Amino acid sequence: MRSRFIDKGIAMFDNLKILWHQGKQFIPDVTKAQVPGIFRGRPIISEAKIDEFLLADLCPTKAISTNAVSIDLGKCTFCGECAVQFPEKITFTKDYKLSTNHRDRLIIKENEDEAIGLDAELIRSEIRRLFGRSLKLRQVSAGGDNSCEWELNATNNVQFDISRFGIDFVASPRHADGIVITGPITANMAGALERCYLAVPDPKIIILAGTDAISGGIFADSPALNREFLSNHLIDLYVPGNPVHPLTFINGVLDLLKKRRS
Amino acid sequence: MKLKKTINIVNNQAINLVDIPVCNYRDFAELNLDLINGKPNCHCVSYFGYPIEEKIQLICCIADDELHQIMVSSSIVDKGAVLNSFTVRNPNFEKYEREIHENFRIGYTDHPWLKPLRYAFNRADKNEKVENYPFYGVESEELHEVGVGPIHAGIIEPGHFRFICNGEQIMHLEIQLGYQHRGIEPLFLQKQKLLERTTLAENIAGDTVVGHTTAFVNLWENLCGYTPDDSLHFSRILALELERIAIHTGDLAGVCADIGYQLGNSVFGRLRTPIVNFFQEWGGNRLGKGLIRAGKINYPFTNELAKRLIEVLNAYEKDFFEMTHKLFNLPSALSRMEKTGVVSYEEVLEIGTVGMAARMSGLNRDIRLSHPHNLYNSLTHKPVIKRHGDVYSRVQIRREEIRQSISYIRGLLQSVPEFHPPENFTEQPQKGKFIISLVEGWRGEICHCAITNAEANLILYKIKDPSHHNWMALAQSVRNNDISDFPICNKSFNLSYCGHDL
Numbered sequence: 204m205r206s207r208f209i210d211k212g213i214a215m216f217d218n219l220k221i222l223w224h225q226g227k228q229f230i231p232d233v234t235k236a237q238v239p240g241i242f243r244g245r246p247i248i249s250e251a252k253i254d255e256f257l258l259a260d261l262c263p264t265k266a267i268s269t270n271a272v273s274i275d276l277g278k279c280t281f282c283g284e285c286a287v288q289f290p291e292k293i294t295f296t297k298d299y300k301l302s303t304n305h306r307d308r309l310i311i312k313e314n315e316d317e318a319i320g321l322d323a324e325l326i327r328s329e330i331r332r333l334f335g336r337s338l339k340l341r342q343v344s345a346g347g348d349n350s351c352e353w354e355l356n357a358t359n360n361v362q363f364d365i366s367r368f369g370i371d372f373v374a375s376p377r378h379a380d381g382i383v384i385t386g387p388i389t390a391n392m393a394g395a396l397e398r399c400y401l402a403v404p405d406p407k408i409i410i411l412a413g414t415d416a417i418s419g420g421i422f423a424d425s426p427a428l429n430r431e432f433l434s435n436h437l438i439d440l441y442v443p444g445n446p447v448h449p450l451t452f453i454n455g456v457l458d459l460l461k462k463r464r465s
Numbered sequence: 466m467k468l469k470k471t472i473n474i475v476n477n478q479a480i481n482l483v484d485i486p487v488c489n490y491r492d493f494a495e496l497n498l499d500l501i502n503g504k505p506n507c508h509c510v511s512y513f514g515y516p517i518e519e520k521i522q523l524i525c526c527i528a529d530d531e532l533h534q535i536m537v538s539s540s541i542v543d544k545g546a547v548l549n550s551f552t553v554r555n556p557n558f559e560k561y562e563r564e565i566h567e568n569f570r571i572g573y574t575d576h577p578w579l580k581p582l583r584y585a586f587n588r589a590d591k592n593e594k595v596e597n598y599p600f601y602g603v604e605s606e607e608l609h610e611v612g613v614g615p616i617h618a619g620i621i622e623p624g625h626f627r628f629i630c631n632g633e634q635i636m637h638l639e640i641q642l643g644y645q646h647r648g649i650e651p652l653f654l655q656k657q658k659l660l661e662r663t664t665l666a667e668n669i670a671g672d673t674v675v676g677h678t679t680a681f682v683n684l685w686e687n688l689c690g691y692t693p694d695d696s697l698h699f700s701r702i703l704a705l706e707l708e709r710i711a712i713h714t715g716d717l718a719g720v721c722a723d724i725g726y727q728l729g730n731s732v733f734g735r736l737r738t739p740i741v742n743f744f745q746e747w748g749g750n751r752l753g754k755g756l757i758r759a760g761k762i763n764y765p766f767t768n769e770l771a772k773r774l775i776e777v778l779n780a781y782e783k784d785f786f787e788m789t790h791k792l793f794n795l796p797s798a799l800s801r802m803e804k805t806g807v808v809s810y811e812e813v814l815e816i817g818t819v820g821m822a823a824r825m826s827g828l829n830r831d832i833r834l835s836h837p838h839n840l841y842n843s844l845t846h847k848p849v850i851k852r853h854g855d856v857y858s859r860v861q862i863r864r865e866e867i868r869q870s871i872s873y874i875r876g877l878l879q880s881v882p883e884f885h886p887p888e889n890f891t892e893q894p895q896k897g898k899f900i901i902s903l904v905e906g907w908r909g910e911i912c913h914c915a916i917t918n919a920e921a922n923l924i925l926y927k928i929k930d931p932s933h934h935n936w937m938a939l940a941q942s943v944r945n946n947d948i949s950d951f952p953i954c955n956k957s958f959n960l961s962y963c964g965h966d967l
Contacts, residue, residue, distance in 0.1 A: 287763045
């Protein structure tokens, strides 16, 4: 019997050693963290004179408009091609705080270098009152390519750890306070999405995560989609990205709940 | 004189469409069944139809892994024709024939499972609805059915699983897909710009961005008759191996979560981060979107990045192997993985699985060895093969492939080729060509095919994700297992819904 105790003791030390080797993984302040490398976040458009038609024609999702150039981050796939071909005109900053509740705020205009942020007026008053301390979300992938789903899973790993803010993804719409939609919403998923939304008790919120969900992305003109759901319901938060970065999502939701410490 | 019935090509070789031999359907069937029946080294990599005038041309591509060749043959049949199926004599063709039936209303007299495949928007019979899938049912007082999905408990893609159980034991599982159908293949024809098509390829399956985009750019360059330099090949296989490490690590986290092993879940979950963050340091996106481009790369790989990657791998390797050592010596974990979700060699051969889902049961299928693309023929790749076909085999393959990928990357980094600044790729596709591009993604064999017409326009783009074959292996693996073991079986395969539904 004694040897079993010794075995257990050794196993425990192994576990402690592994834990020790991980060090501190969590990001202490998700509102101020720096992302590594050359992340493509909020773009800045200069006043440089270039061939605007060529620039707009370049974009695979027609996110760029001309005559005072602007980029719609709800359509942008963040491929970065415009910044490669017209570096004097467009640069992508590492600002990952791209979420907003006002669709127009996703349109970045020439010579603009301001945080995107949420429109406080538009946030329904009950959101903070009811969900400020605890928000349970049901995720629905409706044609998502599994990249946004991946990153939403990452929001709950030991580094990003979204559950420390009382925000969790739950298994049933009955337990949820809202839904997070990824993907361009395929016709084959439209019915299931509607039923899932109906199963969430009132009051409830809707978050669109990723370019595909916000505008359809590269699939916008596909006949295989059915985006009617979006015209029938109010959207509380748009989270751009292809895929969304976990920090973009977390900061957006914290802003919606007014949880960000200033 | 005996007429030649197939044309033999290699991976990424563009041939004239008219050079594909056309034979009558009966000979076509005999020919292709003879090519694969009883030969484990041959399997069907793509079989599809496309409309020419009022008829349908069926093209079948059989890959021979020993000869490193792909044998292409074809037959022309009427729309709405009723044919004898291949499937009844070799189940490899099961999904292909269902697809042909769904798209072109071609009937099969003896197909054992002629059900809708993905409810494509351009399907022949619009009365078929995703809500009314004809599930297999059993009339019984003792058995019960369990339906799961399309929306699942976790943050994953949609699909419907219908179990027939005897108590806790699964007798049968049927998987209904199609919810993710975005109509990608027609979009490839509709969108004319290269960047649009590249973006589509990146969005086929977001967990295999590099795999699918590499298949597309390899195909596109060869269709244009363009030979990329070594720096592009280098960046592609480097990215492919990094993608393999990242996803395999995440899958190990998932398996640990499904057996309730929190330490493993946390450690593997966090180990994925430095790898995907390296993708971001290199190309600005954690999943490698924007990185792979035809004829160029916008983010050249530098010696500084090489140094940085070595640091990342050194730190990763230590913690990764410490954790796998623990996991693989933990009796409570092993007892959940060993002999769970077994698929035998005979079964995988019959289903025609590819990638990990073949190698888990002793079936050697790995495009890196059999039909090498990019620089793989210089690596002398040796596939990781296991024999038991259980969850444990699939988990072991991941550990060993990660070890292998790290050693390939270390080798590659010893001589980083010189990269050229990105220049626009302006080459145009050649006229009247057929081409097939195979890539070994982390999940297995990815196959893209394209056909151009006399005006050099794309008239067909066909995509096959490894999941196409492998979903049936998952359904097979859970038979006679407890229903509580379904999650771990599912995770150990980690198949793609959107890659299947397109």
